[in-house]
Amino acid sequence: MGRLSVKRETFKIVTYGCEMNDYDSEIISSILKNEGYEEVFDIEDAKIVVVNGCSVRDHAQKRALGFIQSLKGKKDGKRFIIAGCLAKSLENENIFSDESFIVSTEYKKLPELLKLKNFKEFKINSLGNYSDILRKTDFTLYLPIMKGCNNFCSYCIVPYLRGEEVSFSVDDVIENIKKNINDKTGEIMLLGQNVNSYFYDSYDFVRLLEKVAKEFKDMRIRFLTSHPKDFSPDIVKLMADYENICPHLHLPVQTGSDKLLRLLHRDYTVKDFLEKIDKARKILKDISITTDIMVGLPYENEKDFEDTLKLVLDIEFDDAFMYKFSKRKNTLAYFMEDCDKKVSSSRLKKLIDLQRSVKEKKLKELVGREVEVIVEKVSKKSKKEYYGRDRHNRSVVVNGDDIKINDKVIVQIVQIKGITPYGIKKR
Ligand code: SF4
Incomplete structure (x- = not known):
């Protein structure tokens, strides 16, 4: 007797956001595939569309919401799931009265949810701990070592979306790497909103990093993101001692103005930041240092901006992610005075041009090496x-x-x- 072919329900995941959203999409994909759903490439072929969005930045949220609005006209028997931290920020806003839409932050319940005829029956739960399910790409294994954040920088919505900081156990981290690396994996990226505050039993981030480097000698080890107030130069000592820990540090400074750092609740000064970079370079001269910088911050004046440009020149970052500040609801900065939009656009352009010239100069030193x-x-x-x-x-x-x-x-x-x-x- 020939085998019966069973037509499986199809799904497509559309992701808007950062590494955390990519990671969440991998989780959703693996959960649905394990339940027999089939992932398809084209949205037209999908019966279930998952929009996994970021709401940390206004721009990313607008793009995701715009995409969701465009879906409303193309239902065609499809059902839609809104996931990621976008879901968390929308959970109390009744913007989707449509029964084909659901906002869900509880991924493990998705298969159960999809059995419901009417999505309105569903009640939203909070984000869970998904340290046991990993993202696999061909080359880089992204592995969260913690979730949440306790810092409450005045412009940032992450602590409200992802909750209190929780570090995952060292054994879980090591086991999860072992379970999920394969012969295509060349790099392990340890992820957290502030990896420097990782703490589990007697393990801080320095000890965890060393353990991972020793256990996985053939892998390059990287990590994201470090908070300048918690960053310890001991991490750079490890980079010097272990060849597989990559000599790259992403340390978001955000602004070169002490007045604005105070307003942002960053808990360090420009001097503190410079001293940490200085120590890092003394330990490892060739370390690559990248950063995040915002312009158009509330109350940012010309002097504050000039201080930021000066910092870029003083430090000579290898690269920087630069963007205009955008207000996020429910944060302290939401209630602060806006910077003029034209002024912030022109400041961003100036900053990008300056950083590009710094980067070009540093790259030229590489020729011949x-x-x-x-x-x-x-x-x-x-x-x-x-x-x-x-x-x-x-x-x-x-x-x-x-x-x-x-x-x-x-x-x-x-x-x-x-x-x-x-x-x-x-x-
Ligand atoms: S440390 Fe990072 S994630 Fe945490 S509140 Fe500050 S900017 Fe947001």
């Missing part, structure tokens, strides 16, 4: 060129024969085009 690159994919522009990242997290285009994805190659940098280093495989 050899760097270790792990090849991640074929370059979009040419099949003869490969794209990878070096230990400092710089994107590098590699030319050469006999290159395969996941190869670890030594590359000599021959030129910088725009802000991308190009190199030739040496061995």
